[in-house]
Amino acid sequence: MTTTFIRKDGVEIDFFQGKRDTSTVRWINDCEYIVKKINPKNMAEEKSVHMKILSTTDNTYTFEYNIVGDNKKSRGTATKTN
Incomplete structure (x- = not known):
């Protein structure tokens, strides 16, 4: 699965399956780093994610x-795009 994100000044905006989240x-x-949703929509989204x-x-x-x-733990690869 692929997620596109933009990160700036301690905020990350994710685009996944047609939905946007901050x-x-x-x-x-x-x-x-630790990623935590600003406006979680359910209990699962309230949990932070540890990235290494x-x-x-x-x-x-x-x-x-x-x-x-x-x-x-799971693994993934991030690729920088312009």
Whole structure:
């Protein structure tokens, strides 16, 4: 699945399956951050997501993510576009 996002000044705007959503981004260190939806629509959306960047190239990064407090982790790749 693909999500497009724009990130600026601690705010991330996501576009997924025709829907737009806004989240706050709080950096823990250079490689880890927490994403939290500003206007969650249900209990599941109220949970924050921990993102950890594992590796980078010139225009991509591989990351691992999980719901804060959940041990199940997933992986993905982000690609910078213009």
